[in-house]
Amino acid sequence: MLFQRVLITGANGLLGQHLVRLMGRHPEYDLLATGRDETPRFSGGSCGYMPLDVSDSEEVSRIFVDFAPDVVINCAAMTQVDECESKREACWQVNALAVETLAKCCLARGTRLVQVSTDFVFDGQSGPYKESARPSPLSYYGRSKLAGENYARGAGMDKWSIVRTVLVYGVAENLQRNNFVWWLRDHLEAGKSVNIVTDQWRTPTYAADLATGIEKMVRFSKQGVYHISGREFFSIYEFALEIAKTLDLDSSLILPADASSFSQAAVRPSRSGFIILKAESELGYSPHTVRDSILEMVKEEERSRFSS
Numbered sequence: 001m002l003f004q005r006v007l008i009t010g011a012n013g014l015l016g017q018h019l020v021r022l023m024g025r026h027p028e029y030d031l032l033a034t035g036r037d038e039t040p041r042f043s044g045g046s047c048g049y050m051p052l053d054v055s056d057s058e059e060v061s062r063i064f065v066d067f068a069p070d071v072v073i074n075c076a077a078m079t080q081v082d083e084c085e086s087k088r089e090a091c092w093q094v095n096a097l098a099v100e101t102l103a104k105c106c107l108a109r110g111t112r113l114v115q116v117s118t119d120f121v122f123d124g125q126s127g128p129y130k131e132s133a134r135p136s137p138l139s140y141y142g143r144s145k146l147a148g149e150n151y152a153r154g155a156g157m158d159k160w161s162i163v164r165t166v167l168v169y170g171v172a173e174n175l176q177r178n179n180f181v182w183w184l185r186d187h188l189e190a191g192k193s194v195n196i197v198t199d200q201w202r203t204p205t206y207a208a209d210l211a212t213g214i215e216k217m218v219r220f221s222k223q224g225v226y227h228i229s230g231r232e233f234f235s236i237y238e239f240a241l242e243i244a245k246t247l248d249l250d251s252s253l254i255l256p257a258d259a260s261s262f263s264q265a266a267v268r269p270s271r272s273g274f275i276i277l278k279a280e281s282e283l284g285y286s287p288h289t290v291r292d293s294i295l296e297m298v299k300e301e302e303r304s305r306f307s308s
């Protein structure tokens, strides 16, 4: 059995927790989960945990010496798109410069780097996008993530890959941010109306599917850029209606709104979303429908309520 030492950064986040859960079940991976907190925010998981701030280059170098990873999956990022506009330096440190540090350490050790990126590197004029489409970010978040991609691909490594994804939702423990599905459910259950944007399109991604796609990239030692998301192309309004329908909630509380009616610091792409043929054909990636993933989320929530 080929045994790989895998370092996961940002492991307390939504994607990080899913990767820990999934890869921790495979005995061929020796996992080290890292995050900013002193202790993990998730329970269980058959892996070690250490605090790691990826923007601290000394800490990063030390962990490369101590753990000697064969693969790094970089899930650490400043993901609050509007906050990235006001906290530009902090955003650049994590989303761009930390990737440069990781890439240099990977180059020095021959480690594979899997850098997680976003559809916000595109301007949303002509989505859904293929991997070969030309990036043109609209927001500071998008610019910082594109710089991160460029550090990963430009460091001189053979073993790099970039996984771009779109509007990720799923269940994880003690997240800093509420996810869209539960946020919507809570509002509709409380009888509160919500304004949801009709002129932004995405291919929403179930976090468990994304983790499965990334694990396959590691398993098959894939190089280059991969688009990994759901297959269904929805406006965010249609996505909200699908959630309400699946959870049998009152969809009349979901009110259509133009993007121009929201006052948000960061400009979002309008027609984003991905064509995922490459991941489907090369990785055998096969995402759940939105309906099936939401039903899975409900089951998962029930299981964790039952076990706690």
Ligand SMILES: NC(=O)c1ccc[n+]([C@@H]2O[C@H](COP(=O)([O-])OP(=O)(O)OC[C@H]3O[C@@H](n4cnc5c(N)ncnc54)[C@H](OP(=O)(O)O)[C@@H]3O)[C@@H](O)[C@H]2O)c1
Pocket: 009, 010, 011, 012, 013, 014, 015, 016, 035, 036, 037, 052, 053, 054, 055, 074, 075, 076, 077, 078, 079, 094, 116, 117, 118, 119, 145, 165, 166, 167, 168, 169, 175, 176
């Ligand atoms: N969520 C989406 O809709 C979406 C869409 C497209 C692409 N992506 C990309 O997917 C990746 C994973 O995001 P996610 O959805 O899992 O978001 P998330 O839940 O916000 O996770 C990001 C994690 O990074 C951690 N982090 C931030 N700064 C750090 C630092 N200096 N050192 C170490 N860790 C740090 C955060 O820690 P704290 O919890 O302590 O803040 C958080 O746990 C990111 O690259 C993101 O850009 C996400």
